[in-house]
Amino acid sequence: MSNQTTALVTGANKGIGYEIAAGLGALGWSVGVGARDDVRREASVEKLRAAGVDAFGVPLDVTDDASVTAAAELLGDRGGLDVLVNNAGITGESPQEPTVVDPAVIRTVVETNVIGVVRVTNAMLPLLRRSPAPRIVNMSSTVGSLTLQSANTDATGPISAAYAPSKSFLNAVTIQYAKELGDTNILINLGCPGFVATDLNGFRGYRTPEQGARIAIHLATLPDDGPTGGYFDDNGPIAW
Numbered sequence: 001m002s003n004q005t006t007a008l009v010t011g012a013n014k015g016i017g018y019e020i021a022a023g024l025g026a027l028g029w030s031v032g033v034g035a036r037d038d039v040r041r042e043a044s045v046e047k048l049r050a051a052g053v054d055a056f057g058v059p060l061d062v063t064d065d066a067s068v069t070a071a072a073e074l075l076g077d078r079g080g081l082d083v084l085v086n087n088a089g090i091t092g093e094s095p096q097e098p099t100v101v102d103p104a105v106i107r108t109v110v111e112t113n114v115i116g117v118v119r120v121t122n123a124m125l126p127l128l129r130r131s132p133a134p135r136i137v138n139m140s141s142t143v144g145s146l147t148l149q150s151a152n153t154d155a156t157g158p159i160s161a162a163y164a165p166s167k168s169f170l171n172a173v174t175i176q177y178a179k180e181l182g183d184t185n186i187l188i189n190l191g192c193p194g195f196v197a198t199d200l201n202g203f204r205g206y207r208t209p210e211q212g213a214r215i216a217i218h219l220a221t222l223p224d225d226g227p228t229g230g231y232f233d234d235n236g237p238i239a240w
C-alpha cells in the first residue's frame with residue numbers, strides 16, 4: 001500500500017456524501033466516489049477533480065452483492081482502502097406510521113440503510129485490515145436515538161416505522177462491530193449530520209451539506225487513540 005490515504009464514500013454523487021468526498025479530498029486523500037448511477041457518478045468525479053481532488057469513480061449499489069464485490073476488487077487493484085464512509089441511505093416511501101406502513105417499505109429501507117452497510121463493510125474489511133489506520137464511519141441520525149424518541153423531543157422527526165428504526169438498527173449493529181473489532185486498530189463510529197437540506201428531505205433541512213459532512217470528516221480522521229463504537233454529532237456524543 002502506498003503512503004497516500006484512500007477513502008471510499010458510498011452515495012457520494014450528491015448531498016452530504018459529495019461534501020464528505022470533497023472534504024476528505026481537500027486533505028490530499030484519494031477518494032473513491034461510490035455511486036450506483038454511471039452518469040451521476042462521473043459528473044461528481046469530474047466536479048471533484050476540477051476542484052483539485054484526487055477522485056475516482058467506484059460503481060456501487062449497496063444492495064447488490066455483485067456490485068459490492070466488484071467495488072472491493074477495484075479498490076484492491078488500486079492499492080487498498082484506509083477509510084470507509086457508509087453514507088448511502090434512503091428514507092423510503094410514505095406512509096411510515098406503524099399502523100399503516102407497507103412492510104415492503106421497511107424491508108427496502110433496512111436493506112439499504114442497515115444490510116447495505118454490513119454488506120459494504122464486510123467486503124471492504126480485508127482491505128481495511130491491511131491499512132495502518134483504518135476508520136469506518138456509519139452515517140446515522142438523531143432519529144435513531146431511542147432516548148430522544150422516547151423523550152419525544154423535536155429532534156426525532158416524523159413518526160416512522162422504517163427510516164428512524166433503520167438508524168436505531170444501524171446504531172445497534174455498529175456497536176456489535178466495535179465489540180468484535182475491539183482488539184484491532186479499526187475505529188468504527190456513527191455520525192449524525194444534523195438536519196441538512198438535501199434530496200432526502202425535499203431540501204427542508206436548515207444546515208448545508210458541507211456542514212453535514214463535518215462530523216464524518218472528523219470521525220474519518222480520528223487519531224489512533226480516538227473513540228470507537230461511539231455516536232456523535234458536531235456537539236459531541238448523542239444519547240443512545
Ligand SMILES: NC(=O)c1ccc[n+]([C@@H]2O[C@H](COP(=O)([O-])OP(=O)(O)OC[C@H]3O[C@@H](n4cnc5c(N)ncnc54)[C@H](OP(=O)(O)O)[C@@H]3O)[C@@H](O)[C@H]2O)c1
Binds near residue numbers: 017060089112140
Ligand atoms: N439530510 C439530512 O438531514 C440527514 C439527517 C440525518 C442523517 N442523514 C443521513 O445522511 C446520509 C446522506 O443523506 P443525504 O441527506 O445526503 O441524502 P441524499 O442527498 O438523498 O443522498 C443519498 C445518497 O445515497 C445514495 N444511495 C441511495 N441508495 C443507494 C444504493 N442502494 N446504493 C448506492 N447509493 C445509494 C444516493 O444515490 P442516488 O443519487 O443514486 O439515489 C445518494 O448519493 C444518509 O445515510 C442519511 O440517512 C441525513
